[in-house]
Amino acid sequence: MTSAGGVRPLDGLRVVELTSQRCALGGKLLADMGADVIVVEPPGGSQMRTYEPFAGDRPDPEGALWWWHYNTSKRSVVVDLDSAAGAADFRRLVSTADAVIEAEPLGRLDALGLDWDQLGGATADPDAGGRNRRLIWVSITHNGRDRPDPPATDLTVLAEGGPVWSCGYDDHTIPPVRGGGNQGLHMASQYAVVTLMAALMWREHSGRGQLIEVSMLAAANATCEFATYFWLNQQIEVQRQTGRHALPQITDATQVQCADGRWLNTGVPPRRGPEFAALAKWVAELGLFEECPYTELLALGEGYEQIDILHLDADPLGAEVFGAGRDTVNFLAARLGAHELFVGLQSIGLACGIVYSPEEMLADEHFVTRGFPVEIDHDGTAVTYPGAPYKFSATPWRATRAPRLGEHQDLLAE
C-alpha cells in the first residue's frame, strides 16, 4: 500500500497472496518493503482471523492479533474462487500482478483453472489464453507439487524436518521441544522471499517470470545446523542438551539463573588474559572481591594469552583457571539480576545474553533507542509492534495496519 513517507525498494510491485498461515509472513515481508500485496480472502475471511488471542479478548475477525501481525501493509479483497464470478475476478487481479504467493492444497487451483499453468507460464506464447509470461508464481507446499500433501502443522514439519531432534533437555526422558513461534511456517516464507527476489532480478533482463516451489519439509531440513553437518561429514548424531548446542559430546552448561530468577546465556567464559583482568576488576568494583573465592585464580588467568579450551586435559592449571572464570560468572549470577550481569559482562567484553521474554526485548532501551518497536495507527489508536528486521538507509521499512475484511474490494472494479 502506498502511504506517506519515503521510497521503498519494492514500490510499484504488485503481489497477489492467497491467504494462508503458510505464506502470510512472505507477503508481509514484501508489503512492509513497499510491494502492493493484495491478500485474497475467502468469503467469511481468512482462517487467521479466527486465531486467538484477540484484542481485548473479544472474538472478532477484525481483532485477531495473528491477523494483525502477519498482514501488515497489505490490502484485502474477498473472492470466492469456487464461483465463476470469483474466478474471473481472480484472473483479472493476477493479470495485473508481478507475482502470486500461495500455499493452497495441492490440485485445488488446477481444478479451478486458476493455477500457474493456466495463468502464467514463462515459456508460453504471451498472446495465448491471457497468460502473463512475466508472472512469478511462488508455491509453498509440504514438499513440492509432485509429492504427497499430508496433513501437517508447524509442529509436524519441525518434527520430521529435523529441528525438534536438536532441541530440549539433558534429560532424554523429557520430550524434545518444538522451538516456539511457528518458525517452521516462517522458514518457508523466508526462503520464498529470497527466491522471489532472485526471480525478480532475473526478470529485469530476461523479461520472463517463472514458477518457484518452496518445500516446507526441505526448508526445515536446511535449518538444522550441526545435526546435519555432523551426519553429512562424519555420520555422527548429535544429542540435545539443555539450552545449548546439540553436539555428539556432552558439554558444560551455558545458562545460569540469576538472583532475580531470570536466566542468562553465559556464552564462552573468559579465556584471554585481559578478560580475566577485566572480570577481576569488575568484581572489585562491585565490592565483592573479598567474598569471591576465585580471585587468586583470576589473577593467574591474567598471565594467559589465551587458554586452549579444546585441550584442557594437557594443561591442568589452565583448566583450573578456566573453571574459575566460569565459577566467577556463576558467583556473580547468585548476587546480581540478569540484566545487570548481562550489561556488566558485555561491557567488559564478555559475550553473553540475557534470556528475555518477547515483551522484555521490546522494552529494552537499546532496541527502543534504535527505533525497533514501532507504533502503527489503528484508526486513531497507536499499537506497538515489533518493527524492522533490517534498517535500510535510503528506503526504510514501514508498515501500516492489517486490512479489514474486504477493505479494498474496489480493487476488483479497476
Added chain:
Amino acid sequence: MIGPDHRPPVWPKPEPGALAGIRICDFTGQLAGAGATKILAQLGAEVIRIEDPVRQGRWDILRGTQPFVGEHRGIEAGGSFNNHNAGKLGITLNLRDDRAKDLLRELVAASDAVTENFAAGVMERLGFGYEALRAIKPDIVYVSNCGFGADGPYASFRSWGPIAQAVSGLTFQSGLPDLPPAGWGYSFMDHTGAYYMAMAILMALYHRRRTGEGQWVDLACVEAAGTLHGAASLDFTVNDRPARRDGLPNSNRCQSPAMAPHGIWVCDGDDQWVAIAVRNDGDWERLAEALGEPWTADERWVRLAGRLAHEGELERLIGEWTAHRGKHEVAELLVAAGVPAAPVLRPSERIDSDPRTSDWGMWVTVPHSEVGDTRVEGLPVRLSETDWAIGRAAPCLGEDNRYVLGEVLGHSDTEIAQLEADGVI
C-alpha cells in the same frame, strides 16, 4: 595453500542462475553471514570471499573446526565451513599492506554489493566503512549483519547465534513449564539471520537496479529475531498479557491457535518420539476413530474447550497409547486418517533414509580441491527457469586469487606472483 597453477575444479558454472551477473565482495563468515551469500552463490551470483592469509582465514572459526570432512583435518576440512561456502570463490588479501587495500578498492569498484558480519565498527577500522565504500563506488550496496546493530547503547556488545536467540525472546519461548529454557539446540538465528540478510541484499540490489541508488542496510540479528514471535508480542502490547507468566512457555502445546492435543510423545525404542497436532474437533473425531480406544469416547474430548480444560490428562492417555508403538507406525496411522502427525526424525533418518529429502536434491555431492567429494546442503526451493546449482565445494584459502585478480581485475601473472611473494595475498 593451493599451488600457483591450480584452477578451480568447476568454473565458470555450467548454467547461468537467476543472479548471473551479480558480483558480491564478501567478507562474511561463520554461518550468520556466510549462510546468506551461500544462497546467493547457489542462485547464480559471483560471490568472492575475502580472507586473511596471515591468519589463514581463521577469523571464520568454522574453517578448521569439527565436524571435519571424513578423516581430513585442518583449515580446508571444516564441514560447516564447506557447507556455508559451497559455490563461492575465495581470495586472500592481507589488508595490513596498502597494496592489498588497493586491490580491495578495485574489487569494490567492480562489485555490486559488499557484505560482512563482523562486530560493529570493524569495517571502519579497516578503512572500508560505508562512507569509504561509497567513495569508491557511489551506488554500492553495503549490508552489515551483527548482533545488536551498528548503533544504540549495546552497539559494542558481542553476539553469536545463542546470544541473539536469548536476548530476542526466542530462547525464552522454547521450553516446557517449570524447567530452564530449552531454547534452540543450535544457532537458529545464524540460519535465520542469514535468510534476512539474503533478503536485504536482494531488495537493496533490486532497488538499485531500478533507480541507480545504493545504500547501507544495518541488520541487527537480535532485531530480526524479535520479529519472529507472531501474536505473542502483540498480546502484550495490546492486552498487557506478558509471555512471562505461570504455565509458560509450553512450546510443545499450541496456545495460538489453540489446539489440543498438540505435542510430542514417547514411542517404543530408545529416544523415539512422535508429534501429533489435533487442529480441530474434526481431527479429534478422526484420531479417536483411528485409535479405536474406549477412552477416546469420553464426551470431554469432543470439543476443543473440553480437551483444553483437561489437557494434562489427555496428554497422559495419548502417551500411554504411543509408548508401546513405533513412531512411524503411529504417524502413518494418523496421517492416513487425516490427522497431522510425524515422527521426530533423527539426522540419520531424515538425511539417509527419507527419500523425500534426497529426491528433492537436498544433499549434494560437490568436488573440493583438497578433500575430494563432499556432501553439502542444497536449497529447499525449485525455480522452473533458473534453478539453483552448486558447482563446487567451498574454496580453499586463496584458491581463486588468479581468477579474481587476473581475469576480473586485470592484473598480470607477473604482478600476481609478486603479490604472492610479498605476502600481500
